[in-house]
Amino acid sequence: MxxxxxxxxxxxxxxxxxxxxxxxxxxxxxxxxxxxxxxxxxxxxxxxxxxxxxxxxxxxxxxxxxxxxxxxxxxxNHIKTLYFEANNYPKKLKHCIDGPILLFQSGKVSLQNQRIISIVGTRKITNSGIAFCENLIETLAVYKPVIVSGFAYGTDITAHKAAIKNKLQTIGCLAHGLNTIYPKVHKKYMVDVENHGGFLTDFWSSAKFDRNNFLKRNRVIAGISEATIVIESAEKGGSLVTADIANSYNRDVFAVPGRTTDSQSVGCNNLIKQQKAHLLSTPLDVPYLLNWQLEEKAPPTIQKQLFVELDPDEKIIYNYLKNHDKEQLDIIAIHCNLPVFKVSSILLNMELKGVVRPLPGKLFEVI
Missing domain, CATH: 1.10.150 (DNA polymerase; domain 1)
Known part of the structure; x- marks a missing residue:
């Protein structure tokens, strides 16, 4: 161009x-x-x-x-531009109807790797959330994913720092132009991020700083990623918006469950309860459900528990899936003559028992 x-x-x-x-x-x-x-x-x-x-x-x-x-x-400022019809434009973002027509890039970003995941969550991340996020990225490092986040307080900067520590590429998606940085306290991380990836934004250098920009920025975070992972979230928050956008793009969403009494787990628990996210209890759930394979060996599989007790409705669904390979939730409900909301709850219980597993595309199959 x-x-x-x-x-x-x-x-x-x-x-x-x-x-x-x-x-x-x-x-x-x-x-x-x-x-x-x-x-x-x-x-x-x-x-x-x-x-x-x-x-x-x-x-x-x-x-x-x-x-x-x-x-x-x-x-x-030696900024690289990515036009939506050009080959260097993020492939997954090309399929998003509201993806930016033009992106601005700084650093050494390379989006050839298709294992691109976004990690988002509350700015008031707990010590438990930090530990889970760091362990998640350390465990996934062997798969060499690109870690995307928003360079904000809390979960975002935790994900970027963990990616750098594990020598992974990381991308900060900004809600402003490349002539500034927010929050200013994170300026000290800019060089490390640019040496291990870089920054993307669709905002001009002349764009006024507006908190609504963060919501617009979230479509880039969700759009360039294969999956979005929500570490922690209150009942309302920007990370839930990102999860909703990812769902609208038909991307996988994961959420880390927490105690019902923890305010920073309400959003994640709701995503799981509403079947808007896979329950993420261990880092290995990510490569398993995304079907990532190592060159040396396949990732560990989740084993079905032996002698699991199933209630009558669970047995109906289990027998149906056993004879039909894999199927979508709505179809399961129709053929098992059960209401959709009840099937959703039953499948979640069966998933926790290790009897069924969710698949990309909102499918389920027997383990």
Whole structure:
């Protein structure tokens, strides 16, 4: 991509009322960002979903002026740009309808490794949460995953530091431009992160700092990852938003369970209870459920308990799955003549007993 192409892409990104979804629609229709900016309004209005308000500011000269300023910042700071139609754009993020049309990258990020997982959670992480996060990353290090997080307080920085300690690549997804860092106290970790990966953002250097940016940033965290792991979370929090986004992208989500009396476990427990996340009780659940394989040997498997007592409904589901290989929850409920909410609860109990296991794609099978 040459500089002139980049200016047009930046200019389109700068237009009010045109987000990433609309921008992609316009580019796909016209062929390029340059073609969009030079197209007649009457022709653009023929595109489905495009109205007068959407393109009201499209042809203002200020967008190109601001794009040229941002390009100078990019060049002066040796920032790499990742365009959504280019080969260097994160492959998994390409499949997300609201993925950014342009990402800015610093450091030595390499996304060729498909074992990319995001680790998120509360900013008020407990000592138990820190220990679990560090043990998780240390255990997974043999699989050489890329560790993604948001470079924020608590869980995020714990994950980044553990990744660096275990010589893994780590990526910080930021809610602001690459001309600053938040929180400022984490500036001391920037060099280590950039030497072991780097930073990604879709915000310009001129973007105003806004807490709503964190929610927008979360789609990048979830989108570039194969799976999202929630370590700890209160009943409400940004990590739950990330988990919901990951689910909407049909990605796997894991949550670490905790005691019902622990405030920082409420969010994780709810994700598991609502069948929005796999129960993560041991680090080896991750490679097992994601079907990661080592070159030397396969990862340890979860063994079924012997002589497990099953209640009548559990036996019905067990016998059905035994004869049908693997199946989705809704289909199990239909064929076993049981309500979906009850099947969801039964499958969770059977999973805890080691009788069934969840699979990617919301499938279940007998162990």
């Amino acid at each position: 040459n500089e002139q192409d980049l200016i047009y892409i930046l200019a389109l990104q700068h237009v009010p009322n045109i987000g990433d979804i609309i921008a992609k629609r316009l580019i796909n229709h016209c062929g390029s960002a340059e073609a969009v900016l030079k197209e007649k309004p009457s022709n653009l209005l023929k595109i489905d979903g495009i109205g007068k308000i959407t393109i009201k500011h499209l042809h203002e000269a200020s967008h190109v002026v601001e794009a040229e300023k941002e390009l100078r910042f990019i060049k002066e």
